Amino acid sequence: MKAAYFMQHGGPEVLRYGDVRDPVPEAGQVLIDIHAASINGADWKVRAGKSAPITDFPYVLGRDFSGRVSALGRGVTEFRIGEPVFGVCDVGQEGAYAEKIAINAALVARKPESLSHAQCAALALIGLTALVAIEDTLKLSSGEKILIQGGAGGVGSFAIQLAKHVGARVITTASAANIAYVRELGADEVIDYNAQDFTQAVSGCDAVFDTVGGDVATRSFAVLRPGGRAAFIASGPAGLKSPRTDCVALRPNVARDRAHLERIVALVEAGAVGVPEITLYPLSEAAAAHALSEGRHLRGKLVFQIR
């Protein structure tokens, strides 16, 4: 099958397009002919060697996808050949920048007719991450005030809409070019982080959801009320310790399962959450797509159109 892969860590230019071995479904897995796969913030970090080093090459990136079931591993009874599905790879598995993937059937959900393959691929991991952070980890409730760092990104854009759906007051940070975009998503207040220090502009928050990391994550504790809680997804695997004894730092455990994928579909079909802006790339242009993602000022999602 064709795939985008790399043979050594490095910049976007190490990504090649060519033939790799077809996956074979094991017991409990489905084989999927992939139609679309998305690019996530973690992908270029793995390619660049900023995560655990890869030793088994060729290495195929890609964590979420949408496509059709093309073969069933032993014991799989809940899907039919040809059925449209979407999903997110289990923690530690990648391989969606390819024409096929073999994956545990429990990590796959039926693709609704109302959404295209590109839309499902775009929503899967960002939706799952936002759901686990906002609902399962922060347990955000109606009437609470939340600061979402990085509202124009994939995870941030889903999180804004979800927090509004929950009934929270949402403040978010974005660059000037994305202020109108995050307002359209429902943000009540937007801070242009290049023009204003968010620690001076915001206070008394019940919760913070940080998708930016680094210094932004560390300084985010300043906006919390006593008893406030903060969730971080971009600050390294160990997460952060709270520098304040009266606030908690939480690291969402983004487990992958069908139930969260079905919740994404339900939220979109109910009109609570919209699909992010999508820019399509062919898989053969993975290097260009990575360069754009790595720039860290992307609006919406980059998606590979594979079939």
Ligand SMILES: NC(=O)c1ccc[n+]([C@@H]2O[C@H](COP(=O)([O-])OP(=O)(O)OC[C@H]3O[C@@H](n4cnc5c(N)ncnc54)[C@H](OP(=O)(O)O)[C@@H]3O)[C@@H](O)[C@H]2O)c1
């Ligand atoms: N732990 C997990 O399970 C998990 C899961 C998914 C993602 N992640 C991580 O979460 C992070 C976000 O992922 P993503 O897919 O949403 O990334 P993304 O789509 O690439 O988001 C980038 C966004 O960050 C914004 N941004 C950059 N610097 C900023 C700053 N200083 N303040 C506020 N906003 C800023 C940019 O908006 P402007 O152009 O407006 O600056 C851009 O829209 C990544 O580090 C990713 O690895 C972790």
